Amino acid sequence: MRKFSAMFRTFLKIIVGQAVFNMKVGGKENKWAGILLWGFVGISFMPMGWLIYYMLNNLYYFFAQVNQLQLAVGVTLNMGAVLIFMLSLMAAPAIFYFSKDVEYLLPMPVKPAAIIAAKFAVALVFEYLLAVLLVGVMFAALWGHIGAGMLTFNMIFTALTLPILPLVYSTVIVMLLMRFVRFIRNPDRYNWIIGLFGLALAIVFMTQSQNMFTIDEEALLNMLMGEPVAMTAMQWIFPTNALAAQAVGAAVYPNVYTVIRLQISNISMAILGLMFFFILAKLLYFKGVLGLSESGSGGKKMTADDILTHAAGQSVFRAYVMKELRVLFRSPVAFMNCVLMVLFMPIILVISIVPILTAGEGEGILEVLSAVDLSDPRTAALALVAMAILSLTMSGAATITASAISREGRNFFVMKYLPVRYRTQLNAKAACGLTVIFAGLLLVFIPLIILFSPPILLAIAGVLITLPCAIFLNYLGLFFDTVKPMLDWDNEAVAVKQNMNILLMIFGGMGVAVGVGFVGWFWLHTPLLAFAVLFGGGLVLTALALWLALVKGSALLKNLH
Amino acid sequence: MLKITDVSKTYGNNIIKAVDNISMEVQSKQILGFIGPNGAGKTTTMKMITGVLEPDGGTITINGHDITSDPLAAKQSFGYVPDSPDMFLRLKGIEYLNFMGDMYGVSNEQRQEKIASMGETFEMTGALNARIQSYSHGMRQKIIIMGALLHNPALWILDEPLTGLDPRSSFQLKEMMRAHAEAGNCVLFSTHMLEVAEKLCDKIALINKGRIIFMGELDELIAQHNNKSLEDIFMEVTANA
Secondary structure, eight states: OHHHHHHHHHHHHHHHIIIIITOEETTEEOHHHHHHHHHHHHHHTHHHHHHHHHHHHHHHHHHHHTTOHHHHHHHHHHHHHHHHHHHHHHHHHHHHTTTOOHHHHTTSSSOHHHHHHHHHHHHHHHHHHHHHHHHHHHHHHHBTTBOHHHHHHHHHHHHHHTTHHHHHHHHHHHHHHHHHOGGGGSHHHHHHHHHHHHHHHHHHHHHHHHHHHHSOHHHHHHHHHTOHHHHHHHHHHOHHHHHHHHHHHHHTTTOHHHHHHHHHHHHHHHHHHHHHHHHHHHHHHHHHHTTTTSOOOOSOOOOHHHHHHHOOOOOHHHHHHHHHHHHHHHOHHHIIIIIHHHHHHHHHHHHHHHHHHHSTTHHHHHHHHHTOOTTSHHHHHHHHHHHHHHHHHHHHHOTTGGGTTGGGGGGGHHHHHSSSOHHHHHHHHHHHHHHHHHHHHHHHHHHHHHHHOOOHHHHHHHHHHHHHHHHHHHHHHHHHHHHSOOOOOSSHHHHHHSOHHHHHHHHHHHHHHHHHHHHHHHHOOSHHHHHHHHHHHHHHHHHHHHIIIIIIHHHHHHHOO | OEEEEEEEEOOTTOSSOSEEEEEEEEOTTEEEEEEOOTTSSHHHHHHHHTTSSOOSEEEEEETTEETTTSHHHHHHTEEEEOSOOOOSTTSBHHHHHHHHHHHTTOOHHHHHHHHHHHHHHTTOGGGTTSBGGGSOHHHHHHHHHHHHHTTOOSEEEEESTTTTOOHHHHHHHHHHHHHHHHTTOEEEEEOSOHHHHHHHOSEEEEEETTEEEEEEOHHHHHHHTTTOOHHHHHHHHHHHO
């Protein structure tokens, strides 16, 4: 037990340390900066928490009136379980496989089962955080339907068991994949597949959520009652949730003994799930994890003749940009956070809008859109302002340059010994960012032009306005990252997800966009004036950002060690 | 070829100097072995020579170019193999070599010839189409060496270059270093393998606590210490310094 406890604390410290204590202020680790950042993230999610509470409150009120409270609670718990399952599909490989520590642990005098248990416990801690949040909101929404004592008793047991089965399922799936599918044993490849799977699910959710949010409680009840097979399947998949939901239902009356019996069954079922996990894990885990760090060169074998065709030169700038793009697109965490946000934002926008426009309720929106008269000077001016705001928002979301130096990490020193000017290297990093931003803007221009059919001059002016906005923010982000790059990390995610420069760029972009909107609404009443101010102002800001990034940034890089 | 004059380096507000007023010179046709205990200042010195770190004082010239005032010409004159080969992991071997070729302006003919010959020497040709991430430690070391030497630099600066190499590749690299020096160039390399330094180097620079405590030919050093082995001398001088 002591060894399990020591391993558990060490694994937890490593992960929590990476997530919280890696934040640096003035070059020194500062846990308060990390806590503040996470506090800020928590506050940002409060509106969503309130929305979920509001929905659950209405849902439980209606279902309680028709004596089907346990059905609604079951659905909520199952949705939470699916979310935990999805998240743990991403977290489990990092904890169990890609941390590459098992080969150091196995020669130590510890039981293999203790290693598995410690790793599972660490994964469980993170899933409990989510479970407690969800159950906390449920607690608030169920308040008034169930007596305080019974509610507290039920919610504690529910929170305790909620993440266990989803985590067991996801970990067993990961273990089976790692044991039998060689293709997936590469961390980049795994994160790619899971990331894209998650994105596809998000898109499906977005397209379906239109129906979910407009459906009333009665229709939802009919829908749930009309799907007995699906409901039974969910009961079989997550029996703990079904038992917890029944216990909540029994607590309404209240039937104390039934509640206790059901919650004991709930706990017993979770323990059975854990036993099932340990039996399978013993069979699968070590056979899958051992040898994972052994490398095997992939790709087609090159021959001496191939070198003649593959070894070819290009300009220093082009070669540097290509290197940046290759590294960016091949790094799952950088790609998902910096590139996908920009390229998929327009796609998600189109996917979300098209069903509304083609459905019955979209007629009104179409009428409004067709009434937009771009030959009207005021409307045309506002359209140009909107283009500037769009470009600023999208460029802010593309945090490629704001993490460009940070992503180099400890290999930053390579930039210093190459015989290439810092200015050229910084320009190449900026060009990489601009390539992605322009691709994203192009994806937005096409549907906008189809939708509004603007006059050709206005369309050209709109496109021209987006250019300085994008270039300005792109170089500004680069400058931020030359001032305080985050170079000391073991996991690239730290450079991308916990980088203050990225937050600065996002909020900087939003701030300038709000300013542009304000100025545009009150003062820019003709398209010519709007173009002159936005394009001219954009050029001035671009010149400033270029000076900051290239002149000041080069000097900062020279002194950065 | 490489001249270091009165160079010092202190990290942050530290009172102790990582490198304390060192001077040394590496001339053509020489292999200089840079030896010293861990934390003695070898890597700091090499990083200052390559422009990664800026010295607090003193001058470093490479092929007549000052690394501080004329950095690009100075950097063009050397090839640098750092102490860790975990770099450019998401690039394929051939992509990395092309990138380095482009950064140093290597012509297509030269890069094809060099990649083919070094690929064969280090038995890396077959793996060039795979990502560096999939390479073993030794293979990573080899690809970094190939990239550093692609532009045929006059000065090789190699920080622990033999670590992780298999015996054949280690032998080949030592042969290459010798051939490079005999062709009128020079090599500066750090190592903890004293027997390698003993066999390979024309000169030794022994550094401890940031100071050069000996710089000269190996025979001279041995003669000064009553014909003791380099290992014994190392133990003695690093303990007393």
